[in-house]
Amino acid sequence: MTNLALAATEEEKMERFMEKIEKGIKIEADDWMPEEYRTTLIKLISMHGMSEIMGALPEKEWVPKAPSLHRKLGIMAKVQDEMGHGQLLLRVAEDLLKPYGKTRGDLMQDLFTGKLKFHNVFHAETRTWGDAGLIGWLVDGAAIITQTDMLNASYGPYARALHRICAEEVFHAQHGEAIIMALAEGTDEQRAMIQDALNRWWNSLLVFFGPAAKETLGTSKQDVTIKYKIRTKTNEQLRQDFFTKYVPRILSLGLELPDKTMHYNEEKEVWVYQEPDWSELKAVARNEGARSQARLNLRRTSYQTNAWVRDALAATIS
Amino acid sequence: MSNAENVLSPEYKEALKTLLFQLADDDFLLSFRGSEWLGLAPHIEEDVASSSISQDTMGHAAMYYKLLEDLGEGNADALAHARPAEERKNSVLAERVNGEGYYLETPEYDWAYAVVRNFFYAQAKKVKIDSLRTSSYQPLAETAVKVSMELYYHLMHWKLWFTQLLSSTDEAKRRMNNAIELVMKDFGDIFSYGNAKDAIEKEGLIAKEEELKANWTERMKPVFESLGMEVPAIPAASEKNGRNGEHTEDLTEALTTLSEVYRLDPAAAW
Ligand SMILES: [Fe+2]
Numbered sequence: 001m002t003n004l005a006l007a008a009t010e011e012e013k014m015e016r017f018m019e020k021i022e023k024g025i026k027i028e029a030d031d032w033m034p035e036e037y038r039t040t041l042i043k044l045i046s047m048h049g050m051s052e053i054m055g056a057l058p059e060k061e062w063v064p065k066a067p068s069l070h071r072k073l074g075i076m077a078k079v080q081d082e083m084g085h086g087q088l089l090l091r092v093a094e095d096l097l098k099p100y101g102k103t104r105g106d107l108m109q110d111l112f113t114g115k116l117k118f119h120n121v122f123h124a125e126t127r128t129w130g131d132a133g134l135i136g137w138l139v140d141g142a143a144i145i146t147q148t149d150m151l152n153a154s155y156g157p158y159a160r161a162l163h164r165i166c167a168e169e170v171f172h173a174q175h176g177e178a179i180i181m182a183l184a185e186g187t188d189e190q191r192a193m194i195q196d197a198l199n200r201w202w203n204s205l206l207v208f209f210g211p212a213a214k215e216t217l218g219t220s221k222q223d224v225t226i227k228y229k230i231r232t233k234t235n236e237q238l239r240q241d242f243f244t245k246y247v248p249r250i251l252s253l254g255l256e257l258p259d260k261t262m263h264y265n266e267e268k269e270v271w272v273y274q275e276p277d278w279s280e281l282k283a284v285a286r287n288e289g290a291r292s293q294a295r296l297n298l299r300r301t302s303y304q305t306n307a308w309v310r311d312a313l314a315a316t317i318s
Numbered sequence: 319m320s321n322a323e324n325v326l327s328p329e330y331k332e333a334l335k336t337l338l339f340q341l342a343d344d345d346f347l348l349s350f351r352g353s354e355w356l357g358l359a360p361h362i363e364e365d366v367a368s369s370s371i372s373q374d375t376m377g378h379a380a381m382y383y384k385l386l387e388d389l390g391e392g393n394a395d396a397l398a399h400a401r402p403a404e405e406r407k408n409s410v411l412a413e414r415v416n417g418e419g420y421y422l423e424t425p426e427y428d429w430a431y432a433v434v435r436n437f438f439y440a441q442a443k444k445v446k447i448d449s450l451r452t453s454s455y456q457p458l459a460e461t462a463v464k465v466s467m468e469l470y471y472h473l474m475h476w477k478l479w480f481t482q483l484l485s486s487t488d489e490a491k492r493r494m495n496n497a498i499e500l501v502m503k504d505f506g507d508i509f510s511y512g513n514a515k516d517a518i519e520k521e522g523l524i525a526k527e528e529e530l531k532a533n534w535t536e537r538m539k540p541v542f543e544s545l546g547m548e549v550p551a552i553p554a555a556s557e558k559n560g561r562n563g564e565h566t567e568d569l570t571e572a573l574t575t576l577s578e579v580y581r582l583d584p585a586a587a588w
């Protein structure tokens with residue numbers, strides 16, 4: 001009897017929940033939510049948060065080396081912002097994790113064991129200052145496209161965090177574009193630097209949006225996130241948006257598209273491009289990208305080296 | 319004293335430039351060391367906070383280099399990136415590595431050293447900046463006012479870390495005391511003007527070395543007393559005086575890294 005009654009209420013809760021989603025009423029941290037919604041959000045937001053933090057590392061490699069006082073200041077500020085985004089997002093994730101009794105420390109451990117992933121673009125190596133510019137310009141540019149799609153996410157705390165993040169991301173893309181413009185207007189060597197960076201990052205940029213269909217890799221979260229109105233567009237739509245925004249800009253800088261077959265099909269109104277090499281995504285999912293282990297190791301070592309500081313802080317608080 | 323560049327006496331200008339190089343190089347190198355810490359601080363909140371301090375500090379260095387540029391010393395970026403180690407006038411403390419390992423590999427940086435170095439340095443900088451507010455060189459006095467506002471927060475930040483860690487676990491105390499010893503070994507040239515001592519002190523650009531040292535000790539007293547400790551004595555001199563271009567290998571390595579891209583083509587716009 002009691003079991004039946006309970007089941008009914010769960011069903012009612014679910015119904016009310018979906019009603020809110022349909023009406024565009026925001027879900028808040030303490031509201032009831034189905035398990036699937038919570039776990040989807042945790043996965044999405046903790047991956048996003050950790051990607052901000054791990055994403056600071058490839059650019060950080062160029063902070064001390066930035067070629068002028070102005071650039072040193074700019075890239076320092078940018079990387080600081082990324083850490084700030086990570087902080088903001090991990091707090092949102094922490095609230096969602098509460099029912100499971102998990103904390104930020106657990107997320108860190110999940111990162112170290114490979115259970116928690118970070119975005120494919122941050123597993124790649126950086127070779128020149130051109131990469132520092134390209135990351136700001138196109139990697140942040142790609143992130144802006146996926147993140148603005150979620151500005152109206154049904155989960156209130158995430159949507160609000162994204163509003164703050166996207167506002168700063170616009171500055172990041174400008175910062176990256178300014179570096180790229182300076183190089184594009186510079187010497188032959190400087191121009192070669194950005195063409196080379198573009199060639200090396202192209203595959204990762206395309207992969208970043210995820211496979212168009214489930215069949216490509218056997219899994220995809222895009223259906224669930226769309227069902228719960230966390231996002232609105234499919235992976236392919238977002239990738240097309242990226243092309244529409246950046247292909248003309250790439251060409252106007254006098255750069256060549258790494259994909260020689262790429263063109264716009266006027267009739268179908270789509271960009272036709274060469275399918276990226278998806279094995280990259282499988283490799284980074286196992287943390288087997290070019291710099292996956294090195295960056296994880298850096299994060300792990302600093303976490304261990306600083307353990308005494310966290311202990312000391314905990315001791316003064318209690 | 320007039321500020322128009324063309325009426326400064328050659329002696330005055332020489333002393334002024336030397337002082338500006340000392341101030342600029344100090345902040346530039348320390349900020350560089352701070353930037354190596356990016357992403358590696360004990361927690362994310364601290365990463366954001368100390369990165370903001372490093373940016374401010376780099377901003378201060380840029381202001382001093384700009385003053386030098388205005389005095390005809392050449393482009394500020396060249397001053398920051400192209401001068402060899404023997405021409406650098408920063409204190410040895412500012413150039414010291416953060417700990418074991420290169421920042422691009424897997425460094426094991428010492429947070430206790432970071433806290434002590436930054437706190438002692440920020441207090442020294444505060445003492446200097448307070449004096450520079452009445453500098454005979456007006457553009458420098460104006461810069462000091464701008465620096466002063468940000469420096470207030472830096473000092474608060476490092477002081478909090480310093481007192482927290484020294485009133486916590488035994489391990490934290492042990493590490494902090496080791497760091498104090500290390501930092502004080504390099505503290506002999508912090509308030510030194512090097513060979514330009516007499517020239518700088520007589521022009522009313524900034525207070526005398528001895529006065530700054532006394533002020534530093536005075537300001538540190540309440541902090542140390544609250545911890546039941548004594549303010550360490552500032553050494554009369556260090557093995558190397560950075561103000562005279564005497565430096566360690568750490569500086570050579572730092573300059574190689576921080577100018578790597580710049581040196582690819584110093585004439586290019588980046
Ligand atoms: Fe970000």
Ligand SMILES: [Fe+2]
Pocket residue numbers: 082140168169172
């Ligand atoms: Fe960004």
